[in-house]
Amino acid sequence: MAHGHKLEIFRGLLKFKSNTQKIWGVLIFLTVVTAIEVALGIIKPRALTHSHFLGMKLLNWIFIALTLVKAYYIAWDFMHLRDEKSSLRRAIVWTPIFLVAYLVFILLFEADYVYNVYRDGFVKWDF
Amino acid sequence: MDSTVATEENVWGGxxxxxGASYGKLMMWFFLVSDALTFSGFLASYGFSRFKFIETWPIADEVFTHVPFFHGNYPMIYVAFMTFILIMSSVTMVLAVDAGHKMKKNAVIWYMFLTIIGGAIFVGSQAWEWATFISGDYGAVETKGGRILQFVNAETGKRAALADFAKTIPDERVEHNEPNGVWFEAEPYVPSYSVNEVMEGLKANPNIVIRTEAIHQEGEHEGHKTVLTREQSLEKIKESTMVVEGANLYRNEYGSRLFADFFFFITGFHGFHVFSGVVINIIIFFNVILGTYERRGHYEMVEKVGLYWHFVDLVWVFVFTFFYLV
Incomplete structure (x- = not known):
């Protein structure tokens, strides 16, 4: 593969001179994101743990969003999906996303229902 | 890159x-997508169980608090370190792939070597994490209903270990060892304290109270486990049936039984992936040294194991989030 590496990340905001440089750049970015996650996990700002969105703490939504960001850069730059044909990229990315979103939606709804049965359905569990 | 590929462009002629990807690479992606679905299934079922017991699920920050060689309470630090090691070894892997494209054999060898070292450190850390989790640190008792009761010091609010307050009552039963029996079988395990000793210890120490699994859903203590008063504690301890120390597949001192089951299963499955990744990396590492890919004219094999290695890293990012952060 006489590689045409795509050397820009953040939608062209940051352009690297060589592939090696881009790799280190992505490493720095991933490390920063992980550091933010860990810091938030240790501090647990009250503003984020006491506000909810769609039944989940705001902090947890932030964690999930940051995770997806990390996953994106690992797949795009380390697994060099950025350099693959878009048809291959779409087949790889959207198939699992669709199936996982479907599964998670069903399972979490069902779990919440079971939780409500345990709580309100005269089931004694704490004895 | 494949010099042997025929140039004919008709659809059915091969x-x-x-x-724009070779057969081997496509098959690696097939495998990775299906493996991703397997992991998603595990994590989704973890989410199912967690949402089902949302009010009583253990809080990860209180479970994984240890760092090797350091005493004290450092939640998250060690897993963060493990995450960084794995990302770092991913970086050396891409660098190996990049050096492969430029046909720099020695650079590939060094980067592969560093990748293998990183993987080994990660697997070792995970083994340590398991060992710490299995041996536990404070101990707890289980009630008739299978709930876990932990103990805290009412004055400091810190967790109290069974050893801090349990009474030693002589004339309790001892562990049955292999040499003493008619049959050459040892008893599985007898906890360090009996339920009776814990009960008496609780009665004798006025500053020890019980902490239950239930998490406050609102109010001042939202997000924290419920701590009982002294009177409630003395009442609650009567329901205890056994002492639980550490974790196994049946019960664990941290709370919900499923928590330990999922922990062993998911991190175990991931650890197995890392382990097999290291083994495959070692094989490719020797192939590079022997010059196999130099003769073949390209280092695509390094790229393919690289994909697997990055995938392992990718999965860890999710495991890290859902087990330790959320």
């Missing part, structure tokens, strides 16, 4: 690569 040699046609509409996705």
């Amino acid at each position: 040699g046609n690569r509409p996705l």
Whole structure:
């Protein structure tokens, strides 16, 4: 593969001179994101743990969003999906996303229902 | 990159690569997508159980608090370190792939070597994490209903270990060892304290109270486990049936039984992936040294194991989030 590496990340905001440089750049970015996650996990700002969105703490939504960001850069730059044909990229990315979103939606709804049965359905569990 | 591929471009004649990737690479992606679905299934079922017991699920920050060689309470630090090691070894892997494209054999060898070292450190850390989790640190008792009761010091609010307050009552039963029996079998395990000793210890120490699994859903203590008063504690301890120390597949001192089951299963499955990744990396590492890919004219094999290695890293990012952060 006489590689045409795509050397820009953040939608062209940051352009690297060589592939090696881009790799280190992505490493720095991933490390920063992980550091933010860990810091938030240790501090647990009250503003984020006491506000909810769609039944989940705001902090947890932030964690999930940051995770997806990390996953994106690992797949795009380390697994060099950025350099693959878009048809291959779409087949790889959207198939699992669709199936996982479907599964998670069903399972979490069902779990919440079971939780409500345990709580309100005269089931004694704490004895 | 494949010099052997025929140039004919007709659809059924072979040699046609509409996705611009070789057969081997496509098959690696097939495998990775299906493996991703397997992991998603595990994590989704973890989410199911967690949402089902949302009010009583253990709080990860209180479970994984240890760092090797350091005493004290450092939640998250060690897993963060493990995450960084794995990302770092991913970086050396891409660098190996990049050096492969430029046909720099020695650079590939060094980067592969560093990748293998990183993987080994990660697997070792995970083994340590398991060992710490299995041996536990404070101990707890289980009630008739299978709930876990932990103990805290009412004055300091810190967790109290069974050893801090349990009474030693002589004339309790001892562990049955292999040499003393008619049959050459030892008893599985007898906890360091009996339920009776814990009960008496609780009665004798006025500053020890019980902490239950239930998490406050609102109010001042939202997000924290419920701590009982002294009177409630003395009442609650009567329901205890056994002492639990550490974790196994049946019960664990941290709370919900499923928590330990999922922990062992998911991190175990991931650890197995890392382990097999290291083994495959070692094989490729020796192939590079022997010059196999130099003769073949390209280092695509390094790229393929690289994909697997990055995938392992990718999965860890999710495991890290859902087990330790959320």
